[in-house]
Amino acid sequence: MNNFYDFMKQEYTITVYTENQIGLLNRIAIMFSRRKINIESLNTSPSEIEGIHRFTILINETEEVVRKISRQIEKQVDVLKVYYNTNDEIIWQELALYKVPTDEITEKVKVERLLREYGARAVVIRKDYTIFEATGQREETDKLISVLSEFGLIEFVRSGRVAIIKSSKGFHEKLKEFELSIPNEELIEDEILGIEPETFTA
Amino acid sequence: MTHPITFDKKNITPTDTTPKTISGSQAVLEAMIAENVDTIFGYPGGAIMPIYDALYDYNDRLKHVLVRHEQGATHAAQGYARVSGKTGVVFATSGPGATNLITGLADAMIDSTPMVCITGQVFAHLLGTDAFQETDVINITTPVTKWNYQVTDANEIPSVLAKAFYIANSGRPGPVLIDITKNAQVQQFNYTGYQSCTHIRSYRPKPIIRKEYIQEAADLINAAERPFVIFGQGVILGKAEQEFKDFIEKGGLPAAWTILGLSALATDHELNVGMLGMHGNYGPNVLTNQCDVLIAVGMRFDDRVTGRLDKYAKQAKVVHLDIDPAEIDKNVKTTVAVWGDCKETLPLLTAALQEKQHSAWLNLFKEHQQEEEEIVIHNELHPTTEELSMGEVINVLNELTYGDAIIVTDVGQHQMVTCRYAKFKQSKSNVTSGGLGTMGFALPAAIGAKFGAPNRTVISVIGDGGFQMTIQELGTIMQTKLNVKILILNNRFLGMVRQWQELFNEKRYSFVDIESPDFVMVAKGYGISGKSIEQRSELRDALAEMLNHDGPYLLEVFTGKENNVFPMVPQGCSVSEIRLK
Numbered sequence: 001m002n003n004f005y006d007f008m009k010q011e012y013t014i015t016v017y018t019e020n021q022i023g024l025l026n027r028i029a030i031m032f033s034r035r036k037i038n039i040e041s042l043n044t045s046p047s048e049i050e051g052i053h054r055f056t057i058l059i060n061e062t063e064e065v066v067r068k069i070s071r072q073i074e075k076q077v078d079v080l081k082v083y084y085n086t087n088d089e090i091i092w093q094e095l096a097l098y099k100v101p102t103d104e105i106t107e108k109v110k111v112e113r114l115l116r117e118y119g120a121r122a123v124v125i126r127k128d129y130t131i132f133e134a135t136g137q138r139e140e141t142d143k144l145i146s147v148l149s150e151f152g153l154i155e156f157v158r159s160g161r162v163a164i165i166k167s168s169k170g171f172h173e174k175l176k177e178f179e180l181s182i183p184n185e186e187l188i189e190d191e192i193l194g195i196e197p198e199t200f201t202a
Numbered sequence: 203m204t205h206p207i208t209f210d211k212k213n214i215t216p217t218d219t220t221p222k223t224i225s226g227s228q229a230v231l232e233a234m235i236a237e238n239v240d241t242i243f244g245y246p247g248g249a250i251m252p253i254y255d256a257l258y259d260y261n262d263r264l265k266h267v268l269v270r271h272e273q274g275a276t277h278a279a280q281g282y283a284r285v286s287g288k289t290g291v292v293f294a295t296s297g298p299g300a301t302n303l304i305t306g307l308a309d310a311m312i313d314s315t316p317m318v319c320i321t322g323q324v325f326a327h328l329l330g331t332d333a334f335q336e337t338d339v340i341n342i343t344t345p346v347t348k349w350n351y352q353v354t355d356a357n358e359i360p361s362v363l364a365k366a367f368y369i370a371n372s373g374r375p376g377p378v379l380i381d382i383t384k385n386a387q388v389q390q391f392n393y394t395g396y397q398s399c400t401h402i403r404s405y406r407p408k409p410i411i412r413k414e415y416i417q418e419a420a421d422l423i424n425a426a427e428r429p430f431v432i433f434g435q436g437v438i439l440g441k442a443e444q445e446f447k448d449f450i451e452k453g454g455l456p457a458a459w460t461i462l463g464l465s466a467l468a469t470d471h472e473l474n475v476g477m478l479g480m481h482g483n484y485g486p487n488v489l490t491n492q493c494d495v496l497i498a499v500g501m502r503f504d505d506r507v508t509g510r511l512d513k514y515a516k517q518a519k520v521v522h523l524d525i526d527p528a529e530i531d532k533n534v535k536t537t538v539a540v541w542g543d544c545k546e547t548l549p550l551l552t553a554a555l556q557e558k559q560h561s562a563w564l565n566l567f568k569e570h571q572q573e574e575e576e577i578v579i580h581n582e583l584h585p586t587t588e589e590l591s592m593g594e595v596i597n598v599l600n601e602l603t604y605g606d607a608i609i610v611t612d613v614g615q616h617q618m619v620t621c622r623y624a625k626f627k628q629s630k631s632n633v634t635s636g637g638l639g640t641m642g643f644a645l646p647a648a649i650g651a652k653f654g655a656p657n658r659t660v661i662s663v664i665g666d667g668g669f670q671m672t673i674q675e676l677g678t679i680m681q682t683k684l685n686v687k688i689l690i691l692n693n694r695f696l697g698m699v700r701q702w703q704e705l706f707n708e709k710r711y712s713f714v715d716i717e718s719p720d721f722v723m724v725a726k727g728y729g730i731s732g733k734s735i736e737q738r739s740e741l742r743d744a745l746a747e748m749l750n751h752d753g754p755y756l757l758e759v760f761t762g763k764e765n766n767v768f769p770m771v772p773q774g775c776s777v778s779e780i781r782l783k
Contacts, residue, residue: 019404022352027344034345071528077349077369080404181401 043160092163226356227256233363247295250322252387274646276306281650297335312637316375348376356389373407420554430493435462436500458486485570513776589762612644612668615697642671732756
């Protein structure tokens with residue numbers, strides 16, 4: 001069903017810093033499914049701090065909904081902090097793997113040129129198949145699918161988005177604040193109000 | 203607190219802090235004692251047997267109330283928590299025992315009630331194997347708990363329970379579920395004592411107050427000509443009743459309540475202008491759309507309160523005081539957000555207020571009240587019809603209790619009528635299922651309320667439909683000989699749905715015609731005295747008999763079959779489109 005607000009939707013990347021806790025993935029995922037929002041991609045990984053996990057979640061929504069969800073995620077007990085950003089506020093990448101028949105590509109020189117063009121590289125070359133890897137943004141890795149389809153693309157997989165917030169100065173300082181039982185007024189309140197001090201140029 | 207020990211004890215005494223080997227089950231009960239738990243509502247079963255075995259030795263220090271269904275345990279724990287401010291505790295077994303908790307957890311979640319549920323679970327090595335009475339309770343309860351955790355090693359028990367109690371009853375309270383596998387319950391481990399939890403780095407129970415926003419809010423209120431305060435349970439949960447009263451009195455601010463905020467401010471307080479929402483009072487609803495500054499205190503703008511959102515208080519600047527940042531701007535856009543515990547924010551705001559009176563504005567509330575009195579209230583409280591009205595029952599009850607009783611309501615017409623007309627002098631006196639609207643809530647919640655406030659009169663007002671949803675808890679009352687009063691307002695219909703069908707579905711009464719057993723005879727089967735009446739002439743004496751009876755008592759009052767609750771904001775309408783008839 002087309003929603004009136006569809007035109008206001010755009011891609012938002014939500015970054016969630018959490019404790020490393022079993023079941024937390026579910027607790028976060030249901031915040032989206034409860035509002036019938038599809039998660040476009042989801043990645044969990046360690047962060048720069050040992051024991052702190054970092055979720056990177058990509059959804060297509062209006063800012064208002066993203067803000068409300070972010071607050072609702074942030075109030076979960078095992079969640080330390082949530083940020084949401086538009087694409088121009090982050091640097092992001094996805095990794096894609098492509099499996100193609102080796103004989104096809106060795107015969108057709110054009111493929112090599114194409115791969116160079118898309119910044120792909122061969123990870124494995126076997127007699128029967130070759131696996132290429134490409135890192136980039138969605139459109140780039142998508143284009144390579146259509147190109148490789150002509151050469152008998154056997155299998156394709158793409159990772160979730162990983163993203164770095166341009167203006168972020170990392171989580172070390174924040175964590176120190178979280179560990180205080182009486183938090184520093186300035187810093188904590190700025191966070192809640194969504195005022196992020198710009199530390200790096202965007 | 204020490205008591206003479208009458209049982210053979212397997213446990214150590216809580217004052218003994220030298221490392222001892224105890225079982226996980228004993229550690230659970232030591233945690234209960236350390237957290238000052240005095241009453242546990244529960245039901246035993248296979249996977250929680252080790253804890254119940256240990257409980258046998260703690261019988262002198264922990265009261266366990268055997269309910270008749272685990273849902274009853276959750277509502278009882280809620281009732282207990284709501285009147286005492288303490289955390290309600292529930293024990294249940296795995297599988298069906300755990301799934302029976304879901305309704306109560308959801309109710310406690312949406313009504314911010316502090317509760318800790320302990321469920322037994324199959325042995326850790328059987329997890330995921332579809333073992334007997336295994337259910338994935340952690341994942342089932344995730345959306346309806348503030349926090350949950352599965353324990354598979356007894357060493358974790360003290361710290362996990364400390365976290366559970368801290369989380370349940372700090373910040374915005376809520377239910378916590380701890381699932382403990384059977385092996386952890388029987389496991390012996392080195393117990394080094396219980397340390398209560400006061401800080402979790404990833405959890406901030408309350409945001410720090412920003413002084414400039416207090417000032418901004420005060421400036422708005424000081425400049426307002428028609429300020430209007432709406433308050434919810436946050437005032438009660440924050441134990442800020444006095445601070446709230448000081449606030450509205452200094453600013454001369456008319457204040458209306460949500461049904462969960464009811465009793466935080468005495469009903470007869472001159473600034474108490476009544477109830478908000480779908481079946482609330484006329485003035486508060488209509489004037490929401492005429493005020494110039496709307497000050498929301500510890501409430502979350504539920505849709506039953508706001509009606510149609512895009513026509514809700516659009517003319518007003520909105521000040522929102524709440525402890526939960528996720529509530530700000532969730533439903534109603536805020537002009538100034540005052541984050542924090544209202545126990546702390548209200549005095550700061552009061553200090554920045556100018557002393558004022560808004561007599562003309564207050565008079566407007568009175569005029570609306572008068573109009574509602576003439577069209578609705580007078581007929582409801584003093585009907586000339588042959589049939590009894592629900593309102594007149596509550597009115598006589600008020601006269602007999604002087605507003606001192608705890609009133610526990612179920613869900614439906616009787617709930618709206620009771621909340622509208624019951625009088626309260628002290629806080630924590632109104633217990634109802636507001637957010638979830640759980641039929642079957644009142645009887646078990648009244649049991650819990652009586653345990654939570656043993657010296658107060660507890661009256662559960664229940665409809666004929668809701669009573670049959672948890673009627674089995676009469677067994678709990680029988681066994682505990684608990685002095686709770688059960689007042690059934692029987693209109694021989696599922697009245698609220700019938701009212702909607704009458705008003706909006708052309709009287710197509712689809713499955714609302716409910717037959718009931720002889721409730722008095724059912725009660726008698728449980729050894730509970732009772733009476734059934736349908737004449738106005740019997741009403742006062744019957745209510746007095748119920749109140750004076752030494753022990754539990756069931757009074758069934760037959761009321762008009764097709765009476766409606768008015769005023770009413772029809773669904774999809776603005777609060778100012780409230781109908782008086």
